Amino acid sequence: MADIATLQHPSPRRLLLIRARNHRGLMIGGLIVLAALLVALSAPLIAPYDPFAQDLSRRLLPPVWHERGSWAHVFGTDALGRDYLSRLIHGARVSLLIGVCAALGSGLIGTTLGLIAGYYGGWVDNVVTFFVSVRLALPVVLVALAIVSVFGGSLWIVVAVLSLLLWDRFAVVVRSATQQLRAQEFVTAARAMGASTPRILIVELLPNLIGPLVVIASLEIAHAILLESALSFLGLGVQPPTPSWGLMVSEGRGMVFFDPRLIALPGAAIAILVLGINLIGDGLRDVLTPEGRE
Numbered sequence: 001m002a003d004i005a006t007l008q009h010p011s012p013r014r015l016l017l018i019r020a021r022n023h024r025g026l027m028i029g030g031l032i033v034l035a036a037l038l039v040a041l042s043a044p045l046i047a048p049y050d051p052f053a054q055d056l057s058r059r060l061l062p063p064v065w066h067e068r069g070s071w072a073h074v075f076g077t078d079a080l081g082r083d084y085l086s087r088l089i090h091g092a093r094v095s096l097l098i099g100v101c102a103a104l105g106s107g108l109i110g111t112t113l114g115l116i117a118g119y120y121g122g123w124v125d126n127v128v129t130f131f132v133s134v135r136l137a138l139p140v141v142l143v144a145l146a147i148v149s150v151f152g153g154s155l156w157i158v159v160a161v162l163s164l165l166l167w168d169r170f171a172v173v174v175r176s177a178t179q180q181l182r183a184q185e186f187v188t189a190a191r192a193m194g195a196s197t198p199r200i201l202i203v204e205l206l207p208n209l210i211g212p213l214v215v216i217a218s219l220e221i222a223h224a225i226l227l228e229s230a231l232s233f234l235g236l237g238v239q240p241p242t243p244s245w246g247l248m249v250s251e252g253r254g255m256v257f258f259d260p261r262l263i264a265l266p267g268a269a270i271a272i273l274v275l276g277i278n279l280i281g282d283g284l285r286d287v288l289t290p291e292g293r294e
Contacts, residue, residue, distance in 0.1 A: 026283025110170025
């Protein structure tokens with residue numbers, strides 16, 4: 001009888017799993033990102049060559065589908081004789097590392113500010129709202145270019161810059177949700193029991209914000225990957241010889257009319273990865289808040 005009742009009235013967790021399994025976009029995006037993660041984590045094992053190894057005698061070898069290509073270098077080589085497939089594989093590690101770290105950093109900043117503003121209200125809320133307005137008034141790409149040009153381009157500088165520029169969406173969503181939750185009975189009960197403010201914010205409020213935070217984080221990962229690619233393309237992001245997809249596009253732009261694969265392959269990798277992450281973000285929004293969707 002219990003099993004029949006469970007089937008008739010599934011638990012909220014089971015309902016989420018059913019919605020996620022039946023959401024085609026979420027499944028497709030999950031497969032794309034899972035494949036990228038597996039490639040990134042196993043890059044040293046599956047890459048056929050050292051991505052930094054140069055061999056000028058083998059520069060600009062054509063890919064395997066070309067009549068002069070060979071399976072020794074499936075995607076050919078670049079202008080310095082480096083195996084292009086190996087650099088693409090290792091480039092997945094750079095893009096995912098920057099995207100995830102930037103989302104974590106910006107999420108920490110934005111969530112903290114949003115919780116404080118939404119819980120305290122008053123002048124604290126006004127100050128945080130002012131900072132959000134200032135951040136929204138700043139063009140992200142131009143500010144990132146200015147900061148990176150002053151401090152120099154490197155992987156961790158790019159992560160720090162993106163973390164400081166992508167926190168506003170976290171702050172706005174968390175602030176709004178906290179304002180709604182702070183009047184709930186479980187928060188009032190926690191105050192009546194003498195719980196401290198940090199405990200209320202972290203133990204009582206934060207777990208109720210996990211759903212929106214996961215959705216925003218997935219979108220910001222894609223945003224950070226695109227921004228890193230743009231910075232690297234302009235020569236102010238990840239520096240050579242690190243195999244960044246944006247840097248690979250920049251290195252191949254001089255050969256765009258003669259050997260377009262040098263731009264097409266890393267460009268396609270960026271587009272597919274960002275598409276997969278956006279599909280996950282949109283799918284999670286549908287699954288977690290189905291009542292807010294058409």
